[in-house]
Protein backbone atom coordinates (compact mmCIF):
# COMPACT_ATOMS: atom_id res chain seq x y z
CA UNK A 1 0.00 0.00 0.00
CA UNK A 2 1.26 3.45 -0.89
CA UNK A 3 1.75 5.93 1.89
CA UNK A 4 0.85 9.60 1.90
CA UNK A 5 1.18 12.70 4.08
CA UNK A 6 -2.46 13.63 3.84
CA UNK A 7 -3.76 14.16 7.39
CA UNK A 8 -7.30 13.72 6.06
CA UNK A 9 -6.55 10.32 4.58
CA UNK A 10 -8.74 7.63 6.22
CA UNK A 11 -5.92 5.06 5.94
CA UNK A 12 -2.70 7.00 6.64
CA UNK A 13 -4.08 10.06 8.42
CA UNK A 14 -6.13 10.51 11.53
CA UNK A 15 -9.50 11.00 9.87
CA UNK A 16 -12.23 8.85 11.36
CA UNK A 17 -15.23 7.88 9.32
CA UNK A 18 -18.73 7.54 10.65
CA UNK A 19 -22.29 7.73 9.43
CA UNK A 20 -23.54 6.92 5.98
CA UNK A 21 -21.55 5.29 3.21
CA UNK A 22 -22.22 4.95 -0.50
CA UNK A 23 -20.50 3.82 -3.64
CA UNK A 24 -20.60 5.91 -6.77
CA UNK A 25 -18.77 7.10 -9.85
CA UNK A 26 -16.29 9.97 -9.84
CA UNK A 27 -17.63 12.48 -12.33
CA UNK A 28 -15.17 15.28 -11.61
CA UNK A 29 -11.68 15.26 -10.08
CA UNK A 30 -10.20 18.53 -11.28
CA UNK A 31 -10.03 20.20 -7.86
CA UNK A 32 -7.07 19.14 -5.73
CA UNK A 33 -7.94 16.38 -3.29
CA UNK A 34 -11.64 16.74 -4.05
CA UNK A 35 -13.79 14.55 -6.23
CA UNK A 36 -17.44 14.83 -7.17
CA UNK A 37 -19.12 11.47 -6.79
CA UNK A 38 -22.48 10.59 -8.29
CA UNK A 39 -24.64 7.53 -7.87
CA UNK A 40 -28.16 6.45 -8.70
CA UNK A 41 -30.83 5.71 -6.17
CA UNK A 42 -34.40 4.68 -6.59
CA UNK A 43 -36.99 7.09 -5.36
CA UNK A 44 -40.35 5.58 -4.56
CA UNK A 45 -43.43 7.55 -5.54
CA UNK A 46 -46.28 6.26 -3.40
CA UNK A 47 -48.86 8.15 -5.43
CA UNK A 48 -48.06 6.17 -8.58
CA UNK A 49 -46.88 3.03 -6.79
CA UNK A 50 -43.65 2.87 -8.74
CA UNK A 51 -40.11 3.99 -8.28
CA UNK A 52 -38.07 6.36 -10.35
CA UNK A 53 -34.33 6.65 -10.85
CA UNK A 54 -32.75 9.68 -9.29
CA UNK A 55 -29.16 10.75 -8.99
CA UNK A 56 -27.32 11.87 -5.93
CA UNK A 57 -24.16 13.90 -6.17
CA UNK A 58 -21.74 15.14 -3.56
CA UNK A 59 -18.18 16.24 -3.02
CA UNK A 60 -15.77 13.88 -1.30
CA UNK A 61 -12.19 14.19 -0.12
CA UNK A 62 -9.84 12.45 -2.55
CA UNK A 63 -6.78 11.32 -0.53
CA UNK A 64 -3.31 11.63 -2.11
CA UNK A 65 -2.70 7.89 -2.09
CA UNK A 66 -5.96 7.07 -3.88
CA UNK A 67 -6.13 9.96 -6.35
CA UNK A 68 -9.37 8.70 -7.88
CA UNK A 69 -9.99 9.80 -11.46
CA UNK A 70 -13.11 10.54 -13.46
CA UNK A 71 -14.98 7.35 -14.32
CA UNK A 72 -13.74 5.31 -11.37
CA UNK A 73 -16.15 3.68 -8.97
CA UNK A 74 -15.33 4.51 -5.37
CA UNK A 75 -16.61 3.79 -1.89
CA UNK A 76 -17.22 6.89 0.17
CA UNK A 77 -18.06 7.37 3.80
CA UNK A 78 -19.27 10.25 5.88
CA UNK A 79 -16.71 11.96 8.14
CA UNK A 80 -16.34 15.20 10.02
CA UNK A 81 -16.80 18.32 7.83
CA UNK A 82 -13.53 18.94 5.94
CA UNK A 83 -14.74 22.14 4.31
CA UNK A 84 -17.97 23.99 3.71
CA UNK A 85 -19.18 21.43 1.18
CA UNK A 86 -17.08 18.38 1.98
CA UNK A 87 -18.05 15.90 4.68
CA UNK A 88 -17.39 12.67 2.84
CA UNK A 89 -14.14 10.89 2.10
CA UNK A 90 -13.16 8.28 -0.49
CA UNK A 91 -12.22 5.00 1.22
CA UNK A 92 -11.24 2.84 -1.71
CA UNK A 93 -11.48 2.36 -5.44
CA UNK A 94 -13.81 -0.43 -6.51
CA UNK A 95 -13.35 -0.40 -10.26
CA UNK A 96 -14.12 1.50 -13.43
CA UNK A 97 -17.54 2.61 -14.58
CA UNK A 98 -17.43 1.52 -18.21
CA UNK A 99 -20.94 2.77 -18.94
CA UNK A 100 -19.96 6.21 -17.65
CA UNK A 101 -16.78 6.28 -19.78
CA UNK A 102 -18.75 5.29 -22.88
CA UNK A 103 -21.33 7.95 -22.18
CA UNK A 104 -18.57 10.55 -21.80
CA UNK A 105 -17.09 9.49 -25.13
CA UNK A 106 -20.47 9.85 -26.80
CA UNK A 107 -20.86 13.35 -25.37
CA UNK A 108 -17.41 14.27 -26.67
CA UNK A 109 -18.28 12.85 -30.09
CA UNK A 110 -21.57 14.71 -30.28
CA UNK A 111 -19.73 17.95 -29.42
CA UNK A 112 -17.43 17.41 -32.39
CA UNK A 113 -20.32 16.50 -34.66
CA UNK A 114 -22.47 19.38 -33.50
CA UNK A 115 -20.20 21.99 -35.07
CA UNK A 116 -20.45 21.01 -38.77
CA UNK A 117 -24.17 20.38 -38.27
CA UNK A 118 -24.62 24.02 -37.38
CA UNK A 119 -22.94 25.30 -40.53
CA UNK A 120 -25.10 22.94 -42.58
CA UNK A 121 -28.15 24.52 -41.07
CA UNK A 122 -27.02 28.01 -41.92
CA UNK A 123 -26.24 26.84 -45.45
CA UNK A 124 -29.78 25.51 -45.71
CA UNK A 125 -31.11 28.75 -44.34
CA UNK A 126 -29.13 30.71 -46.93
CA UNK A 127 -30.60 28.61 -49.70
CA UNK A 128 -34.05 29.04 -48.22
CA UNK A 129 -33.60 32.79 -48.02
CA UNK A 130 -32.31 32.86 -51.61
CA UNK A 131 -35.27 30.89 -52.89
CA UNK A 132 -37.63 33.25 -51.13
CA UNK A 133 -35.95 36.23 -52.77
CA UNK A 134 -36.24 34.58 -56.15
CA UNK A 135 -39.96 34.24 -55.70
Ligand SMILES: [Zn+2]
Nearest residue numbers: 004009012065
Ligand atom coordinates in the same frame (compact mmCIF):
# COMPACT_ATOMS: atom_id res chain seq x y z
ZN1 LIG B 1 -3.21 7.79 2.31
